[in-house]
Amino acid sequence: MDIYLVGGAVRDTLLNYPVYDKDWVVVGATPEAMLTLGYKPVGSDFPVFIHPTSGEEYALARTERKSGKGYSGFQYHASPDVTLEEDLSRRDLTINAMALSNDGQLIDPYGGQHDLQAKILRHVSPAFSEDPLRVLRVARFAARYAHLGFTLAAETLQLMQEISDTDELEHLTKERIWQELDRALGEKSPLTFFLVLESSHALTKLLPEFKALINSPAADSLQQLFTDEIGNEVRFATLCTLCFMDTPNAETAILTTCQRLKTPNQYRDLSTHTVKAIGVLHTWQGATAGQRLSLIQALDLIRRPERLCGILDACCLLSRALYQETLKTEEIEALLTRLKAINPSHLIQKGFKGAALGNEIKRLQLEMCQD
Ligand SMILES: Nc1ccn([C@@H]2O[C@H](COP(=O)(O)OP(=O)(O)OP(=O)(O)O)[C@@H](O)[C@H]2O)c(=O)n1
Numbered sequence: 001m002d003i004y005l006v007g008g009a010v011r012d013t014l015l016n017y018p019v020y021d022k023d024w025v026v027v028g029a030t031p032e033a034m035l036t037l038g039y040k041p042v043g044s045d046f047p048v049f050i051h052p053t054s055g056e057e058y059a060l061a062r063t064e065r066k067s068g069k070g071y072s073g074f075q076y077h078a079s080p081d082v083t084l085e086e087d088l089s090r091r092d093l094t095i096n097a098m099a100l101s102n103d104g105q106l107i108d109p110y111g112g113q114h115d116l117q118a119k120i121l122r123h124v125s126p127a128f129s130e131d132p133l134r135v136l137r138v139a140r141f142a143a144r145y146a147h148l149g150f151t152l153a154a155e156t157l158q159l160m161q162e163i164s165d166t167d168e169l170e171h172l173t174k175e176r177i178w179q180e181l182d183r184a185l186g187e188k189s190p191l192t193f194f195l196v197l198e199s200s201h202a203l204t205k206l207l208p209e210f211k212a213l214i215n216s217p218a219a220d221s222l223q224q225l226f227t228d229e230i231g232n233e234v235r236f237a238t239l240c241t242l243c244f245m246d247t248p249n250a251e252t253a254i255l256t257t258c259q260r261l262k263t264p265n266q267y268r269d270l271s272t273h274t275v276k277a278i279g280v281l282h283t284w285q286g287a288t289a290g291q292r293l294s295l296i297q298a299l300d301l302i303r304r305p306e307r308l309c310g311i312l313d314a315c316c317l318l319s320r321a322l323y324q325e326t327l328k329t330e331e332i333e334a335l336l337t338r339l340k341a342i343n344p345s346h347l348i349q350k351g352f353k354g355a356a357l358g359n360e361i362k363r364l365q366l367e368m369c370q371d
């Protein structure tokens with residue numbers, strides 16, 4: 001049997017990108033031979049194995065035919081006579097369809113190196129259409145490499161439009177859509193993900209809630225502020241807020257979106273907190289003590305001060321992108337520290353109790369919220 005490094009590891013090595021995950025293809029082997037060598041099967045009828053020590057994925061060279069709709073519709077043909085070239089031909093992009101042999105030889109039957117140099121994302125063959133997830137994957141690769149100047153081949157865009165114009169995308173699970181969206185958020189140009197989906201006719205079908213990002217100068221400014229230190233939760237919260245802040249019941253709309261997308265709770269909570277906070281935070285100087293205190297209470301910040309950091313990160317980005325303003329974060333942090341320091345037992349010792357105690361706490365809080 002022959003083993004080759006394939007996919008992202010070959011591509012990213014040639015791009016001088018760090019390689020995090022290695023995928024291998026095995027030519028001329030049977031499942032039985034793999035088991036004998038100690039590889040662990042990934043699924044029952046899926047020709048992928050895990051290396052006993054490295055934990056990396058080894059797939060038997062295979063061709064794929066689709067017999068039905070959705071992911072249950074896949075039929076694999078993996079056998080020792082499937083060649084490396086056949087296996088590579090059914091992969092998504094030419095830059096992902098290169099292999100590296102043990103002795104360092106690059107096998108590139110579909111022009112992957114040329115397309116890497118020309119900075120083109122191009123599908124390998126009509127087999128691209130066998131997997132509708134690839135529409136999302138290509139959008140994500142576009143988001144990853146846009147800053148290097150990569151663009152989409154016209155014929156690949158056309159194929160993606162054809163896929164989107166059928167009902168194929170409806171068979172993608174929420175989990176897979178979220179997984180691709182989440183990965184795209186972490187790339188250099190997350191906005192490109194949405195732009196490519198839009199030009200592929202897929203945005204309306206998969207993520208209609210984010211339509212407002214298209215042709216939005218604010219979204220553009222926001223993306224420019226996404227440095228490597230800005231995590232996916234903050235990125236998601238700012239993009240959601242941008243999409244919904246001007247709609248009535250913005251919080252509910254964000255909640256509905258997150259439920260539909262099966263967004264993790266931390267992303268959902270930061271998004272609803274951010275949309276709640278941005279109005280008062282960006283006009284902090286002009287806000288009344290009552291408005292400041294109401295916001296702090298609505299966000300439950302006195303009991304949950306750990307929430308503040310993410311909310312300030314997200315609102316700082318939005319203030320800069322939308323209003324070219326810098327939030328006075330130290331002021332807000334200092335206020336919260338003072339509010340947390342109000343100690344009811346001291347007030348009780350002073351003789352406050354019942355409703356009077358509550359009133360005194362409120363009075364002190366409002367006093368602190370004054371400038
Ligand atoms: N829907 C898919 C998923 C994967 N592949 C092929 O399988 C390889 C490995 O897949 P994966 O690890 O998901 O992607 P990578 O290209 O390795 O990218 P990443 O850096 O995100 O791991 C891809 O390069 C591509 O050749 C494909 O053709 N179609």
Ligand SMILES: [Mg+2]
Pocket residue numbers: 007008009021022023
């Ligand atoms: Mg990979």
